[in-house]
Amino acid sequence: MKQNIYDNSDFFAGYKELRDNKLGLNEVIEEPAIRALLPALHDKSILDLGCGFGTFEEFALEQGAANILAIDISEKMLALARERIRDTRVSFVRQALEDFVPARHEFDLAISSLCLHYIDDVGALFARIASSLKPHGQFVFSIEHPMCTSLLDGWAKDHAENKRHWPVDRYFEEGVRISHWFVDGVIKYHRTIDTYVRLLANTGFQITALVEPRPEERQLAERP
Amino acid sequence: MKQNIYDNSDFFAGYKELRDNKLGLNEVIEEPAIRALLPALHDKSILDLGCGFGTFEEFALEQGAANILAIDISEKMLALARERIRDTRVSFVRQALEDFVPARHEFDLAISSLCLHYIDDVGALFARIASSLKPHGQFVFSIEHPMCTSLLDGWAKDHAENKRHWPVDRYFEEGVRISHWFVDGVIKYHRTIDTYVRLLANTGFQITALVEPRPEERQLAERP
Numbered sequence: 001m002k003q004n005i006y007d008n009s010d011f012f013a014g015y016k017e018l019r020d021n022k023l024g025l026n027e028v029i030e031e032p033a034i035r036a037l038l039p040a041l042h043d044k045s046i047l048d049l050g051c052g053f054g055t056f057e058e059f060a061l062e063q064g065a066a067n068i069l070a071i072d073i074s075e076k077m078l079a080l081a082r083e084r085i086r087d088t089r090v091s092f093v094r095q096a097l098e099d100f101v102p103a104r105h106e107f108d109l110a111i112s113s114l115c116l117h118y119i120d121d122v123g124a125l126f127a128r129i130a131s132s133l134k135p136h137g138q139f140v141f142s143i144e145h146p147m148c149t150s151l152l153d154g155w156a157k158d159h160a161e162n163k164r165h166w167p168v169d170r171y172f173e174e175g176v177r178i179s180h181w182f183v184d185g186v187i188k189y190h191r192t193i194d195t196y197v198r199l200l201a202n203t204g205f206q207i208t209a210l211v212e213p214r215p216e217e218r219q220l221a222e223r224p
Numbered sequence: 225m226k227q228n229i230y231d232n233s234d235f236f237a238g239y240k241e242l243r244d245n246k247l248g249l250n251e252v253i254e255e256p257a258i259r260a261l262l263p264a265l266h267d268k269s270i271l272d273l274g275c276g277f278g279t280f281e282e283f284a285l286e287q288g289a290a291n292i293l294a295i296d297i298s299e300k301m302l303a304l305a306r307e308r309i310r311d312t313r314v315s316f317v318r319q320a321l322e323d324f325v326p327a328r329h330e331f332d333l334a335i336s337s338l339c340l341h342y343i344d345d346v347g348a349l350f351a352r353i354a355s356s357l358k359p360h361g362q363f364v365f366s367i368e369h370p371m372c373t374s375l376l377d378g379w380a381k382d383h384a385e386n387k388r389h390w391p392v393d394r395y396f397e398e399g400v401r402i403s404h405w406f407v408d409g410v411i412k413y414h415r416t417i418d419t420y421v422r423l424l425a426n427t428g429f430q431i432t433a434l435v436e437p438r439p440e441e442r443q444l445a446e447r448p
Binding site for chain 1: 371380388389390391392393395396416417418421422425430431432433434435436438
């Protein structure tokens with residue numbers, strides 16, 4: 001199933017406000033963590049899967065990327081991205097990642113930020129990403145931590161609404177999780193760390209880093 | 225601090241009963257999982273860190289291992305191991321893993337089962353293990369999952385003692401965890417998955433597998 005929740009008006013409004021206010025975990029935790037893992041982008045040919053409104057494209061152009069193919073399923077997100085970024089080095093394409101069929105050996109780097117937990121058959125996508133990379137190409141991606149996708153209800157609280165525990169139940173029960181995030185019915189796919197690592201290894205990727213980013217002091221100060 | 229909890233009489237009695245009854249997670253989950261990761265042991269020179277009472281040595285000899293250096297801090301565990309295994313291919317050595325200083329490039333394989341969460345400076349130990357391996361040597365180890373060592377209190381239960389959640393709090397707060405396991409004051413060291421992977425990569429290990437073993441149907445039938 002190809003989900004396009006970002007084109008739901010209520011979802012989009014909520015999400016855009018979150019990102020505009022820089023209150024999301026994207027800016028506070030994900031962005032610094034994934035950028036620390038990136039190779040030098042200068043002169044690189046880059047594939048961005050789930051580009052959203054083009055934050056990465058802006059950064060990669062500043063860094064001198066040669067060209068970027070930026071794919072997203074959401075028309076609303078791409079409209080913002082196109083408005084923000086007018087540069088012939090970036091091609092924005094509206095497509096479900098499930099439909100992405102690359103030319104072979106095209107990119108130096110593939111990137112995907114907080115998107116692949118929306119994809120059911122991620123192993124098939126890993127294979128298409130691998131075949132889209134040049135020899136020694138790199139793939140850097142972030143997902144919601146399986147400790148978060150196993151349940152999607154967040155903190156277990158007591159009767160006075162005090163946070164008591166971060167519950168991680170149903171960890172080994174992989175598959176669909178339906179949650180409320182701005183709107184009802186947001187679908188994510190829970191997979192274990194084991195499964196992600198195995199699928200990557202089976203695809204032929206060599207794993208050089210696995211990071212569980214934590215907020216820095218400065219970030220905690222900005223968003224306690 | 226070098227902990228020798230296995231030589232505590234009460235701990236030893238409880239632990240031995242658990243293992244004798246094959247009720248521990250060692251037999252039910254850890255053993256099948258780590259054996260599935262092992263290379264062929266025939267003719268291999270093997271280092272076993274935290275050998276306990278020699279379960280692995282028995283298996284490795286059956287598989288035709290050339291020789292095994294088996295290290296443990298506990299006199300009581302080694303006494304059982306020596307009683308069980310009388311074979312010149314195995315050398316049992318009583319030593320804290322913190323004191324292990326290998327000859328260089330000696331072993332084809334290093335193994336450690338459910339032991340390294342007792343070690344404070346595991347990065348230093350990884351480096352000594354790496355230098356003890358031949359070129360292209362392998363290191364296979366298991367630890368308690370960081371989702372277990374982050375707290376050591378197990379299930380969050382309601383007033384009627386029903387299991388409610390598996391709580392994973394204090395995940396990013398690495399360091400000492402003191403628990404009751406047969407006796408008070410058992411010390412384990414909590415580290416994130418991120419930290420284990422980073423220390424291994426920094427040591428020069430290439431990570432080829434990361435497994436979160438789950439019980440098979442048969443195992444669930446044996447221990448529901």
